[in-house]
Amino acid sequence: MNIRIGTEEDKRDIIGKYPYTKQVLGEDGYLVVAEENENIEAFAWAFVRKIPAPIDKSEMFVNVIETFEPKNQCKGIASELIKKLIELAKAQSLYQIRAYCDINNISSHKLWEKNNFTISPVKNQNGQILGSYVALLL
Ligand SMILES: CC(C)(COP(=O)(O)OP(=O)(O)OC[C@H]1O[C@@H](n2cnc3c(N)ncnc32)[C@H](O)[C@@H]1OP(=O)(O)O)[C@@H](O)C(=O)NCCC(=O)NCCS
DSSP, rough: OOEEEOHHHHHHHHHHHHHGOOOOOSSSSSEEEEEEEEEEEEEEEEHHHHHHHSSSSSEEEEEEEOOOOOOOGSSSHHHHHHHEEEEHHTTTTTEEEEEEETEEEEEEHHHHTTTEEEEEEEEEESSSSEEEEEEEEE
């Protein structure tokens, strides 16, 4: 599996094959793909922003990470994508990497835990836990 930065053509291929990804793939940002035999088997898309808090630092926010085929899951592919994102974020001297996962998404929680991210569950006004922000201090 080759882990590399994705191109605009890769982005078009991913959206063509998996149309729902259009909603989570933005314009500016980092596309990282895992490719085998010229097929994109997994991808992540992340963007850089000022941290929306009263501190003068920037973060990478991972909007989406996915290993498409269930047969390819649990083989460490998404973890390799995360390693690549960490490398890119460090090269930009960013403060942290964050992402959000729905509370019912067990595999996503396990993925971030396995990669040493903190897990911070968030509640709505009724006290119901909706999901977790995950974060890695760089
Ligand atoms: C979450 C996801 C990206 C993980 O991808 P992956 O390539 O399997 O990741 P890794 O192999 O690095 O696995 C990380 C851990 O997740 C857990 N995991 C992954 N797939 C799982 C599954 N189907 N069921 C239960 N746990 C799973 C495992 O604990 C695994 O670690 P382990 O194999 O050492 O036990 C993948 O399951 C996926 O694409 N899910 C659908 C999309 C999604 O929910 N994305 C995250 C939110 S944007």
